[in-house]
Amino acid sequence: MDESGLPGFETDSWNGLLAPAGTPGPVLDRLNAEVNKALASPDVREKLAAQGAMVVGGTRQDFRHYLQSEVERCGTVFRTLKISL
Known part of the structure; x- marks a missing residue:
């Protein structure tokens, strides 16, 4: 990611429950x-x-804020690398 113009960018996987x-x-x-x-x-x-998961939990609002931050973060990647759908 450094070479692509996004120094320090890190990513991981997560799971959540949506309705x-x-x-x-x-x-x-x-x-x-x-x-x-x-x-x-x-x-x-x-x-x-045992599966390598970090258990977090929290409020609906916490998860909403997390999702919003992920959308913005990924949007930065798309804009920087000029990726479009």
């Missing part, structure tokens, strides 16, 4: 709470860690 647009807030809140509850389970954390 269809228009899903009611209370449903999203419940889903978020249950996912965080599962991620807090030592058994789940151990299994994910």
Whole structure:
């Protein structure tokens, strides 16, 4: 990436849970709470860690901000390298 004009650029993979647009807030809140509850389970954390995953969890707003930052970051790559769809 340095040679392509993006010095210091790093990337990794991540997983998240998304719902269809228009899903009611209370449903999203419940889903978020249950996912965080599962991620807090030592058994789940151990299994994910054994696969090399870093368990994060968090709020819906945290994930929204993360997604927005990823879109902007990737957009920078596309603009810098003049990639278009």
